[in-house]
Amino acid sequence: MSSSLFVYTVILLATIGCASKHSEHSESRDEVDIVSKPTNQYVISQVATMKPLRHATTQSFVVSGRVSYDQNKISNISARVSGRIEELYVQYQYQPIKKGQKLLTLYSRELETEQENYLYVLRNEPANTTLIESIENRLHLLGVTMEQRATLVSSNKASRSVVVRSPADGHVHQAVSEENNVMANQDTRNYTGIRTGSFVSKNQTLFKVYQTDRVWLLLDVPTEYQSLITVGLRVSITFQGRSNDTVKSVIQFVEPAQRSGRPFITARVSLDNHSGRLKIGTLATAKMYSESGNQLFVPSS
Numbered sequence: 001m002s003s004s005l006f007v008y009t010v011i012l013l014a015t016i017g018c019a020s021k022h023s024e025h026s027e028s029r030d031e032v033d034i035v036s037k038p039t040n041q042y043v044i045s046q047v048a049t050m051k052p053l054r055h056a057t058t059q060s061f062v063v064s065g066r067v068s069y070d071q072n073k074i075s076n077i078s079a080r081v082s083g084r085i086e087e088l089y090v091q092y093q094y095q096p097i098k099k100g101q102k103l104l105t106l107y108s109r110e111l112e113t114e115q116e117n118y119l120y121v122l123r124n125e126p127a128n129t130t131l132i133e134s135i136e137n138r139l140h141l142l143g144v145t146m147e148q149r150a151t152l153v154s155s156n157k158a159s160r161s162v163v164v165r166s167p168a169d170g171h172v173h174q175a176v177s178e179e180n181n182v183m184a185n186q187d188t189r190n191y192t193g194i195r196t197g198s199f200v201s202k203n204q205t206l207f208k209v210y211q212t213d214r215v216w217l218l219l220d221v222p223t224e225y226q227s228l229i230t231v232g233l234r235v236s237i238t239f240q241g242r243s244n245d246t247v248k249s250v251i252q253f254v255e256p257a258q259r260s261g262r263p264f265i266t267a268r269v270s271l272d273n274h275s276g277r278l279k280i281g282t283l284a285t286a287k288m289y290s291e292s293g294n295q296l297f298v299p300s301s
Helices: 002-036 109-124 129-141 146-155 178-186 223-228
Strands: 053-055 058-069 074-078 083-088 102-107 161-165 170-174 205-210 214-221 234-239 242-250 253-259 262-272 283-291 295-297
Touching: 058 223, 058 262, 083 109, 102 205, 109 129, 109 146, 214 223, 214 283, 223 262, 223 283, 234 262, 242 262
Parallel strands: none
Antiparallel strands: 053 295, 058 214, 058 283, 074 205, 083 102, 102 161, 170 205, 214 262, 234 242, 234 283, 253 262
């Protein structure tokens, strides 16, 4: 009996020892496995993760500006011959005119002589086409139209004056010279710089016709928005006194400028004005929309 108990005790102790060694070996194996695992297989915590989203953003800001003349829609009216103004039909600065409207009648001895030469050649050398075409070209350069030349031939009498007409619809602005600048500044609206009886020189600029079927909106943009201003940027425009009338367009031109020593940026928008509703000098505000590139955003939920 005692021997059986002894054997049983030995077997029990041996079993406990083996289990203890197996447990120690298992724990050691677990520690080795943890160290040898790839870093992307570690479980650091149980915090839920989410994937960021990528999309474009739009930034908007508001600037002010004013309506101005389109500098590409200005016509210079010059005297093609020297002479004296017999009649003047423009009475004041900024007078509205229509295309083909009379501006002045100019007497020119040079023009009269050229017409007399033309009639003389037609009467005496009608077969000399080369000389006739040469005189006709000179008459054209002096401002004689084909209709006026036909009238000259039918009447067989040289005209002592030529009518200067407006080449387009718009407003008349006087090209004021340096010698009459002082007088012009005294009464800008009622002074045209030239009068009936005034002598003008060949190629002298008499008037400028500013067309208003298209106008510019010049927007003053602070330099802090310089990186956002580009050609093609979308704008939504509201004019003073017409808050319910919004015009959408894009920026056509950007240039740096200075006023009172302070730098800023001028953004130009070209607008259709065939209706004549936009008056020069009208103030306006424009909301600009600048789109940035794709950016990463974390969803709110």
